[in-house]
Amino acid sequence: MHRKDLVKPDGRKLFLYSREPIADSIQATNPPHDPVTGRSHLRWHPLRGEWVAYASHRQNRTFLPPKEYSPLAVTKSADFPTELPAGKYDIAVFENLFPSLSLNAAEAPLPQVPTEVEPGLGVCEVVVFSQDPETSLSTMSLDEVTLVLKVLADRTRELGSKNEIKYVLPFENRGVEVGVTLHHPHGQIYSYPLVPPLPARMIETQRAHFLREGRGLLEDFIKGEEEDGRRLIVQKGSALSFIPVCARYPYETWIAPKRAAPYLYDLSESELRDLASVLKTTLMKYDGLWKKPFPYLLALFQAPTDGTPTEGLHLHFQTFPPLRTSDKLKYLAGTELAGGFFINDALPEEKARELREVPV
Amino acid sequence: MHRKDLVKPDGRKLFLYSREPIADSIQATNPPHDPVTGRSHLRWHPLRGEWVAYASHRQNRTFLPPKEYSPLAVTKSADFPTELPAGKYDIAVFENLFPSLSLNAAEAPLPQVPTEVEPGLGVCEVVVFSQDPETSLSTMSLDEVTLVLKVLADRTRELGSKNEIKYVLPFENRGVEVGVTLHHPHGQIYSYPLVPPLPARMIETQRAHFLREGRGLLEDFIKGEEEDGRRLIVQKGSALSFIPVCARYPYETWIAPKRAAPYLYDLSESELRDLASVLKTTLMKYDGLWKKPFPYLLALFQAPTDGTPTEGLHLHFQTFPPLRTSDKLKYLAGTELAGGFFINDALPEEKARELREVPV
Numbered sequence: 001m002h003r004k005d006l007v008k009p010d011g012r013k014l015f016l017y018s019r020e021p022i023a024d025s026i027q028a029t030n031p032p033h034d035p036v037t038g039r040s041h042l043r044w045h046p047l048r049g050e051w052v053a054y055a056s057h058r059q060n061r062t063f064l065p066p067k068e069y070s071p072l073a074v075t076k077s078a079d080f081p082t083e084l085p086a087g088k089y090d091i092a093v094f095e096n097l098f099p100s101l102s103l104n105a106a107e108a109p110l111p112q113v114p115t116e117v118e119p120g121l122g123v124c125e126v127v128v129f130s131q132d133p134e135t136s137l138s139t140m141s142l143d144e145v146t147l148v149l150k151v152l153a154d155r156t157r158e159l160g161s162k163n164e165i166k167y168v169l170p171f172e173n174r175g176v177e178v179g180v181t182l183h184h185p186h187g188q189i190y191s192y193p194l195v196p197p198l199p200a201r202m203i204e205t206q207r208a209h210f211l212r213e214g215r216g217l218l219e220d221f222i223k224g225e226e227e228d229g230r231r232l233i234v235q236k237g238s239a240l241s242f243i244p245v246c247a248r249y250p251y252e253t254w255i256a257p258k259r260a261a262p263y264l265y266d267l268s269e270s271e272l273r274d275l276a277s278v279l280k281t282t283l284m285k286y287d288g289l290w291k292k293p294f295p296y297l298l299a300l301f302q303a304p305t306d307g308t309p310t311e312g313l314h315l316h317f318q319t320f321p322p323l324r325t326s327d328k329l330k331y332l333a334g335t336e337l338a339g340g341f342f343i344n345d346a347l348p349e350e351k352a353r354e355l356r357e358v359p360v
Numbered sequence: 361m362h363r364k365d366l367v368k369p370d371g372r373k374l375f376l377y378s379r380e381p382i383a384d385s386i387q388a389t390n391p392p393h394d395p396v397t398g399r400s401h402l403r404w405h406p407l408r409g410e411w412v413a414y415a416s417h418r419q420n421r422t423f424l425p426p427k428e429y430s431p432l433a434v435t436k437s438a439d440f441p442t443e444l445p446a447g448k449y450d451i452a453v454f455e456n457l458f459p460s461l462s463l464n465a466a467e468a469p470l471p472q473v474p475t476e477v478e479p480g481l482g483v484c485e486v487v488v489f490s491q492d493p494e495t496s497l498s499t500m501s502l503d504e505v506t507l508v509l510k511v512l513a514d515r516t517r518e519l520g521s522k523n524e525i526k527y528v529l530p531f532e533n534r535g536v537e538v539g540v541t542l543h544h545p546h547g548q549i550y551s552y553p554l555v556p557p558l559p560a561r562m563i564e565t566q567r568a569h570f571l572r573e574g575r576g577l578l579e580d581f582i583k584g585e586e587e588d589g590r591r592l593i594v595q596k597g598s599a600l601s602f603i604p605v606c607a608r609y610p611y612e613t614w615i616a617p618k619r620a621a622p623y624l625y626d627l628s629e630s631e632l633r634d635l636a637s638v639l640k641t642t643l644m645k646y647d648g649l650w651k652k653p654f655p656y657l658l659a660l661f662q663a664p665t666d667g668t669p670t671e672g673l674h675l676h677f678q679t680f681p682p683l684r685t686s687d688k689l690k691y692l693a694g695t696e697l698a699g700g701f702f703i704n705d706a707l708p709e710e711k712a713r714e715l716r717e718v719p720v
Contacts, residue, residue, distance in 0.1 A: 040703075045606035046577055048558075049565045051701070052606050058705045100695065100703045111709075113605045114584030171694035179691025190695050198408075198700035205409045217406055224474030245473045246405035246412050299698030320697050331539025332692065334531035335460070335550050337680050338659030340557035341411070343400075343460045345418045349471075 001150050004089070012095040014085075017151045019143065022089050029081035031071045033097060039108035040101055040120025042193075050197050053120050055100045071097075072184035074131050084128060090144065091151050092128045093189075099124035101192065103164060121164045123191040127151065133184045136293065137172070138283035140185075146276040152189070152300060153264035153272075159191040160263075160305030167195045167304045175295025177322045177329065187298075195304045203304060203313060210312025216260035218314035231352040234281045237274040241282040243352040250324045250346035251286070251294075251355070255279050256316035262303035264315060279317065281360055286319075288358040290326040297321075361510050364449070372455040374445075377511045379503065382449050389441035391431045393457060399468035400461055400480025402553075410557050413480050418458045431457075432544035434491050444488060450504065451511050452488045453549075459484040461552065463524060481524045481553040487511065489545040496545050496653065497532070498643035506636040512549070512660060513624035513632070519551040520623075520665030527555045527664045535655025537682045537689065547658075555664045563664060563673060570672025576620030578674035591712040594641045599634040601642040603712040610684045610706035611646070611654075611715070615639050616676035622663035624675060639677060641720055648718040650686040657681075 002021050006014040006028035014028045038057030045052050074084045084092050095102075101122025110117045129148055130140060137145055156168045172187035173180050195203065209217035225231055225242045233241045233253060241255040255278055261267055267275065286294035297320040303313040324330040324345060335341050362381050366374040366388035374388045398417030405412050434444045444452050455462075461482025470477045489508055490500060497505055516528045532547035533540050555563065569577035585591055585602045593601040593613060601615040615638055621627055627635065646654035657680040663673040684690040684705060695701050 043606045045604075045608070046569070046581060047562050047565055047606075049561060052608050053701070053703045054707055055703055055705055056707050056710070058703075111707075114581075114588050115605045169694065169699050171698055173691075173693045178693050179689065188694060190699065190701075192699070192701065196695070196699035196701035198698065201409060201700075202407050205407055209406070221406060221474075228474050244405075245475045246403045246407075248405070248412050297693055297697055299694060301698075318698070329539065331533075333533045333538050333657055334529065334548060334659060335556070337657055338531055338661075338678070339529050339550065339552070339559065340561075341413070341550075341552065343413045343415055343418075345415055347414055347416050350416070 001147065001154070003154065006085075008094065012097070015093040015155075016085075016087075016089040017091040017093070017147065017154070018089040019147060020088065023087055026085050026087040026089070029075050029083070029085045030097075031082055036097060039105040040099075041105065041108070041110055042118040042120050043113065044116035046115065051118070051194060053100055055098075055120065058098045058100065070133065070182060070184050072126075072128050072182050072186055073133055083126070084131065090130065090147055093125050093151065093155060096124040096126050096188070101190065103162075118193070121193040123159055123162075123165065123189075125155065125159075125189040125191075127155070127170070127187040127189060129185040129187065136174070136185050136283070136287075137298075138280060138287050140280070142273070142277055142280060145280045146273050148187075149264060149272050149276050149279075153267075155189050156263055156302060156305075157265050159189065162191075164193050165191045166306035167192045167199055168302065169196065169199070169299065171297060171299040173297050175293065175322075177295040178297050195306060199301055199304070202301060203308075206312050206314065207309070216312045216314050218256065218316060219258070219260050222256065222258055230349045233285065233352060233355050234278045236277045236281070238271045239274040239278040241278050243348040243355070245348055247348045247351070248342040248344060249319075249321055249330060250344060250351050251289075251319070251321040253282055253319045253355075254316050255282055255319075256314065260312060260314035262310035262313045262315060264300070264302065266315075282355075284360040285355045285358040286321070288360060289355065292326075295322055361507065361514070363514065366445075368454065372457070374443075374455075375453040375515075376445075376447075376449040377451040377453070377507065377514070378449040379507060380448065383447055386445050386447040386449070389435050389443070389445045390457075391442055396457060399465040400459070401465065401468070401470055402478040402480050403473065404476035406475065411478070411554060413460055415458075415460045415480065418460065430493065430542060430544050432486075432488050432542050432546055433493055443486070444491070450490065450507055453485050453511065453515060456484040456486050456548070461550065463522075478553070483519055483522075483525065483549075483551040485515065485519075485549040485551075487515070487530070487547045487549060489547065493544045496534070496643070496647075497658075498640060498647050500640070502633070502637055502640060505640045506633050508547075509624060509632050509636050509639075513627075515549050516623055516662060516665075517625050519549065522551075524553050525551045526666035527552045527559055528662065529556065529559070529659065531657060531659040533657055535653065535682075537655040538657050555666060559661055559664070562661060563668075566672050566674065567669070576672045576674045578616065578676060579618070579620050582616065582618055590709045593645065593712060593715050594638045596637045596641070597634040598631045599638040601638050603708040603715070605708055607708045607711075608702040608704060609679075609681055609690060610704060610711050611649075611679070611681040613642055613679045613715075614676050615642055615679075616674065620672060620674035622670035622673045622675060624660070624662065626675075642715075644720040645715045645718040646681070648720060649715065652686075655682055
């Protein structure tokens with residue numbers, strides 16, 4: 001994998017990744033824009049015991065622009081620069097123009113309010129998976145999807161090495177159903193100044209299991225899924241996907257290496273390739289299910305980067321698909337949002353059979 | 361308040377509430393329906409450390425029926441019975457035809473799966489606020505809204521007194537944006553066999569604060585909001601509403617008595633009336649903001665009914681409004697759903713000013 005580090009005219013960082021060497025002649029670009037002022041800050045929510053971020057400079061951000069104005073398309077003419085320079089490379093990563101968190105947030109004054117306040121430190125990156133606006137992780141080649149995982153591994157290592165960053169969360173929002181504003185295939189990486197509540201919870205349960213049992217919680221869970229077999233979707237060498245026995249969404253899947261590796265960069269070349277293959281094939285089944293692009297949130301959970309012990313922590317993807325049938329949303333309402341208690345109207349065993357039977 | 365207990369022909373309980381005595385001649389009704397078979401069960405989610413409910417019998421439930429078939433309308437003809445009998449009363453409460461949780465769930469066999477399983481015990485009730493299909497909590501009279509609170513207090517006491525029930529959660533989903541299937545004004549009450557994760561978290565923080573400070577967390581929080589003043593919306597005697605300094609949604613409001621009462625039934629007649637007045641006026645401001653019915657999830661958080669100490673626990677309503685502008689949803693995506701870390705693109709101080717300035 002080759003990487004080239006550039007700086008956009010507006011000062012944001014740009015990283016190009018490619019399977020081939022990248023020409024020195026490539027110049028970073030950015031769309032014309034008004035200066036982005038305003039910094040985020042965090043406020044303590046004493047009743048939930050968690051931080052909330054305020055990013056009011058994001059109110060007027062890009063929202064579903066027509067195709068001809070996509071800022072994620074490759075620059076075609078110097079008169080109309082986009083976020084992606086022209087030239088030969090596979091994947092582009094750059095800092096979000098409207099970041100929810102940024103490392104220069106410390107420069108801004110903090111509001112005087114009756115709760116604890118902190119600057120909204122962090123990094124928000126955009127990961128453009130391909131120069132092709134019509135492709136997706138399900139239709140890209142296995143080599144290309146493997147490269148996406150290598151890029152996420154590289155970003156995790158680099159972002160996680162910063163003192164301010166305690167957790168790196170790569171994710172992809174796909175489909176208007178989950179609020180996607182730009183349809184060019186891309187993901188995002190949020191890097192936080194703290195371990196966010198849900199990863200923190202999953203780290204806590206895995207650590208407790210490891211200290212009690214001497215084995216990884218998710219390793220034991222995966223053994224249970226393999227022995228049962230009814231919820232398995234795809235298996236390939238060292239990796240597999242399944243609808244977990246405790247799925248909260250009808251078509252929720254977990255995509256994981258079978259062994260407990262804390263970070264993507266801990267996986268070998270062949271383990272990465274197995275994981276990419278299972279990811280790609282699972283997403284192909286999603287798209288084949290109703291013969292249309294399947295909307296989802298796809299998140300990659302890894303170990304924190306705050307220096308705490310990582311034994312027993314097991315990287316994996318989880319999907320959060322918003323549809324329960326081809327045309328019905330699973331709304332999050334009273335019991336889910338106010339109770340935090342999920343009701344799933346579908347049995348994981350039945351939904352897994354549906355997905356298994358989709359030909360790919 | 362008068363109450364009449366009835367049993368529907370299909371066996372479900374019906375409770376009528378009224379400010380006037382209720383005629384003995386009223387007979388319970390229900391719409392014709394196929395037998396509802398299938399029971400819910402709970403599965404343990406070891407990675408999140410929480411229970412998830414499976415209610416696959418709910419897959420084919422009513423979904424946005426045309427107005428003429430509303431099961432929540434009052435029965436007009438014996439040939440077309442609905443959930444509401446004809447007759448004079450204000451509010452009807454009945455067991456949901458498609459309950460996510462039910463007290464006879466213990467009768468059903470539990471699935472053999474590789475995680476802990478329990479029957480889906482609980483009670484799911486529907487609360488029809490009025491016989492008028494076009495009204496809402498914002499347009500009903502203060503007397504009528506006060507009666508709604510008295511009914512919720514009565515339901516909390518009765519449901520919470522059952523051995524199986526550890527937490528009672530009344531809520532209203534309003535608007536197609538939050539997935540409402542029936543537009544007749546109504547709420548729901550979920551009664552759980554456990555304290556759900558988010559109430560559990562808020563109880564934990566309040567108890568810790570009380571044991572440390574000897575005062576209620578929310579009492580202290582409200583004092584801070586009153587002294588600051590910028591986020592207050594409505595004040596009336598013993599109750600107030602405000603956008604909390606740590607709001608996660610742009611138009612999130614909390615509506616509360618100023619003193620820490622654990623349950624609605626702990627409030628005096630005049631405290632209940634103040635709370636009803638603040639609730640009604642806050643919802644009027646919502647509807648006035650964009651001159652259209654404002655969609656929201658409205659949840660009432662009270663103390664648990666599992667016998668644990670309640671000192672310092674402070675009942676209050678929270679709203680979860682899905683819109684960030686009159687036509688833009690605040691989507692819950694990567695950081696919110698996968699991280700549990702909320703980014704609010706609006707400042708609570710600005711949104712509170714908007715709501716304060718709406719004439720009512």
